[in-house]
Amino acid sequence: MLHAEMMEVSGAGGEAPAETRETGIIQVDEMLMIVSLGGNAGALLGVDLVTLLGRRVSEVPGLSSLASLIYSGISFSNQIIRLGDRRLACDYVPRIEGGGIAGGVLTLVSGFSEEAASMADELSELLRSAGAFMDYDGIIILNRAGVVVMVNQAFADVLDTTPQAMIGKHVHQAYPNSQPSRMPHVMETGKPEISTHYMNGKEVYASRFPLVRGGKVIGCVGKILFKDVREITLLASRLQSRPEGKTPARTVAGKGSLFKYDINSIVGQSVRIAELKETILRVAPKNSNVLLRGESGTGKELFAHAIHAASTRRYSPFVKVNCAAIPEHLLESELFGYAEGAFTGAKKGGQVGKFELAHTGTIFLDEIGDMPLAMQAKLLRILQERELVPLGSITPKVVDVRVVAATNSNLEQLVREGRFREDLYYRLNVVALTIPSLRERMEDVFAIAKSFVAQFNAEFGLQIQGFDGPAWEILRHYHWPGNIRELRNVIESAFNVTSGPLIRREDLPLQLSRPSPAPPSPPECRPDQDLDSYLRSCLGRKNIGEIMDDLERLLIEKALELCGGNKLQAAQLLGISRPGLYKKLQKQSPGDGIPS
Numbered sequence: 001m002l003h004a005e006m007m008e009v010s011g012a013g014g015e016a017p018a019e020t021r022e023t024g025i026i027q028v029d030e031m032l033m034i035v036s037l038g039g040n041a042g043a044l045l046g047v048d049l050v051t052l053l054g055r056r057v058s059e060v061p062g063l064s065s066l067a068s069l070i071y072s073g074i075s076f077s078n079q080i081i082r083l084g085d086r087r088l089a090c091d092y093v094p095r096i097e098g099g100g101i102a103g104g105v106l107t108l109v110s111g112f113s114e115e116a117a118s119m120a121d122e123l124s125e126l127l128r129s130a131g132a133f134m135d136y137d138g139i140i141i142l143n144r145a146g147v148v149v150m151v152n153q154a155f156a157d158v159l160d161t162t163p164q165a166m167i168g169k170h171v172h173q174a175y176p177n178s179q180p181s182r183m184p185h186v187m188e189t190g191k192p193e194i195s196t197h198y199m200n201g202k203e204v205y206a207s208r209f210p211l212v213r214g215g216k217v218i219g220c221v222g223k224i225l226f227k228d229v230r231e232i233t234l235l236a237s238r239l240q241s242r243p244e245g246k247t248p249a250r251t252v253a254g255k256g257s258l259f260k261y262d263i264n265s266i267v268g269q270s271v272r273i274a275e276l277k278e279t280i281l282r283v284a285p286k287n288s289n290v291l292l293r294g295e296s297g298t299g300k301e302l303f304a305h306a307i308h309a310a311s312t313r314r315y316s317p318f319v320k321v322n323c324a325a326i327p328e329h330l331l332e333s334e335l336f337g338y339a340e341g342a343f344t345g346a347k348k349g350g351q352v353g354k355f356e357l358a359h360t361g362t363i364f365l366d367e368i369g370d371m372p373l374a375m376q377a378k379l380l381r382i383l384q385e386r387e388l389v390p391l392g393s394i395t396p397k398v399v400d401v402r403v404v405a406a407t408n409s410n411l412e413q414l415v416r417e418g419r420f421r422e423d424l425y426y427r428l429n430v431v432a433l434t435i436p437s438l439r440e441r442m443e444d445v446f447a448i449a450k451s452f453v454a455q456f457n458a459e460f461g462l463q464i465q466g467f468d469g470p471a472w473e474i475l476r477h478y479h480w481p482g483n484i485r486e487l488r489n490v491i492e493s494a495f496n497v498t499s500g501p502l503i504r505r506e507d508l509p510l511q512l513s514r515p516s517p518a519p520p521s522p523p524e525c526r527p528d529q530d531l532d533s534y535l536r537s538c539l540g541r542k543n544i545g546e547i548m549d550d551l552e553r554l555l556i557e558k559a560l561e562l563c564g565g566n567k568l569q570a571a572q573l574l575g576i577s578r579p580g581l582y583k584k585l586q587k588q589s590p591g592d593g594i595p596s
Contacts, residue, residue: 011518021111029103032057032070043089044108057106066090069150073101074139075163076150086110093164096153138204144217146170146184157465158201158227176200179264179281179310183220183558185514190217194225198281198310201262202227260318261302262309267451268444273435276303280379283431286311289383291368291428292406294435300406301366303435307404308362316361319354323375324367331375338391341442355388355399362402369409369420370427376421383427403428438487440482445475452491453503460495470505556584 024041028034034052042049045062052060060081069076081088087110094104128438138155142148147170151163159166159176166174171181178199186193192209205226209220263277275350283290284307292300301320308318315475326334337353366370371379381404382388387396405428414420438445453464467475471494480486494507505513555574563569573579 014334021109024051024108026106026108027068027103028057028106030101031104032062032067035103041108043085044110046083049448062088063106066092070094070104070106071106072152074150074152075167077167078143078149091167093167094153096162103307103343111250138227139185140166140171140222141211142171142187142220143185144187144219146187147171148174148220151467155222155224157204158204158224177277177281179285181222183222186210187217187220198285201264203314261305263306265302266299266306266493267448268441269447270436270441272441273444276435277306278435279433280306283307283433285312286309286383287313287402288430289403289405289428290431290433291411292404292433292435294408295437295483296408297483298435298437299484300435302434304362304364304404304406308364308402311362311402313361313402317358318362318364319358320364320366321354324370328372328375332371332378333391335375336378336388336390339393350390350392353388353390354403355382356397358401359399362404365403365405368405369407369411369414373419373421376424380421380424380427383424438483442476445480445487446472448487449475449491452488456492456495461503462495464495464498464503465501466503468502468504471503471508474508476587480511548572552584557582 022044024044025038026034026041027036027038033054033056035054036054037049042052045052045060055061056067057070062081065081066076066079067565069079070092077091079090079092081090089109091097091107091109092104094100129173135179138158139150140148140154140155141150147168148166151166153163156163156166159174159178161176171183175181179197182193182195182197186208187210190210190212190510193206194207196203197206204224206222206224208220208222210217212537213219263280266273266277280303290304290307291305294300299403304320305318308314321335323331332350333353335354337351337356340348340350365379378388382399382401386400387398389396411420411425411429415422415425428517438448450466453466457464458461466472475487475490482489490509490512492505493509498504498507556570559570559573560567567581568578571578576584
């Protein structure tokens with residue numbers, strides 16, 4: 001029972017033994033009239049069952065105090081009603097059908113300690129007296145332990161869940177795809193808050209204030225004042241950016257695009273993706289630069305959009321630049337802009353660069369590993385000084401931009417080779433997120449494929465239902481070297497040739513029917529190669545004992561080589577006894593190349 005969980009979590013003093021508790025269940029219809037009874041409902045209320053059937057909840061002694069909550073369609077837990085000298089704990093869950101209330105189930109339980117009843121009674125009294133709360137679109141109420149004791153459908157709708165799924169959970173577990181709730185903090189400080197909050201891909205404007213009784217905080221109320229503050233934010237931005245007599249700097253920047261995707265656009269329920277989503281929601285509100293790493297086709301741009309959408313910059317521009325697609329001689333003018341007359345053919349009035357377009361927002365630098373060294377130095381200046389100088393100008397411009405960079409290259413190797421600046425690498429690699437390849441999360445293939453089917457149904461005007469058995473088996477066992485991009489192309493190709501309600505095996509490209517190529521084999525583990533390369537190639541292929549044996553063999557080889565094969569001198573060089581060296585030599589196989 002939900003009320004039992006509540007008392008356990010709150011430490012409310014302990015329940016009575018189960019054998020002393022009695023339970024009753026009351027079902028109501030859409031008019032909130034009692035249509036059925038179960039358990040000991042009549043005995044608990046002290047009313048004959050025949051008398052209860054057909055009556056409204058508001059007409060039943062003891063239940064009338066809950067009527068306003070039930071009529072509002074609010075789910076609640078552990079609400080206390082008084083019947084003479086007895087108290088009953090009540091849970092209620094409405095039944096929603098077709099967007100309306102079609103009835104609900106009220107559970108009554110007796111038999112818990114006086115201390116537990118007293119603490120729950122305090123909270124219940126405050127909640128029942130808070131009728132004004134119910135006029136708000138979304139409301140949630142926690143007890144002192146942070147557990148949800150009341151929530152309405154409007155609040156649950158914002159999270160794409162149901163009140164039933166939230167009741168009885170700690171608030172941090174009740175919010176999917178959202179920033180952690182501030183309500184526990186409000187209860188700790190005793191100070192109310194009003195601010196924006198990122199919930200399930202939406203920015204809501206919410207208030208939170210503590211429930212206080214006798215100078216003691218006993219709970220917290222959260223109310224969603226606006227489900228989406230985008231229009232308010234944009235309107236305020238436009239009003240503030242129209243001073244008389246001059247063109248504001250943000251007029252141009254305002255032409256940048258807002259985010260197209262958010263955290264909910266990332267499809268998949270695998271452990272790797274779930275952890276990555278949680279990390280994004282923790283990282284996004286800060287302004288630190290982010291480096292996205294992963295193979296080509298894994299969706300790094302989608303993750304960049306999600307970071308922007310979950311950040312405080314979400315209503316400012318999101319500007320993307322592919323550093324590999326722009327010729328080197330044009331990259332500087334594209335990124336930083338140019339002044340009028342900067343070069344032959346320059347536009348009259350000059351051109352605004354991508355960084356200036358992204359002012360107060362986010363710039364996504366894709367394929368950052370392909371940026372020329374000369375441009376890397378200029379990018380570093382922007383990251384350090386927060387200012388840029390357009391081509392052909394001497395006047396610096398201040399820019400406030402968050403950089404999200406992406407690469408499928410080994411930047412560390414590029415740094416060692418001198419093809420990527422080490423100082424820029426550390427500036428970009430503040431937060432590094434690795435996007436898993438599709439073959440590393442094959443359990444997500446079905447969900448991703450289903451989302452593409454829905455997308456192409458809308459685009460092509462078809463009603464494809466999915467894949468038949470043989471086609472699905474091919475998708476499930478293919479290696480997907482091109483990752484999600486390849487999966488998308490495969491499904492789009494099938495949509496062009498399929499003729500039935502299901503995509504068949506013969507509708508899929510031929511290369512999928514051939515045996516999947518094995519993943520490329522890593523280079524052979526040889527300890528006489530560069531040590532770093534050796535360790536990278538061996539990790540995951542050899543255990544630590546085998547790696548240590550390889551290194552020990554290499555040291556013995558080198559010692560014997562330096563000593564001209566003299567084992568006594570080699571043993572002294574290695575700091576071991578001659579018998580100890582012989583023992584180690586005996587461990588090596590005859591084909592190891594170590595003279596015996």
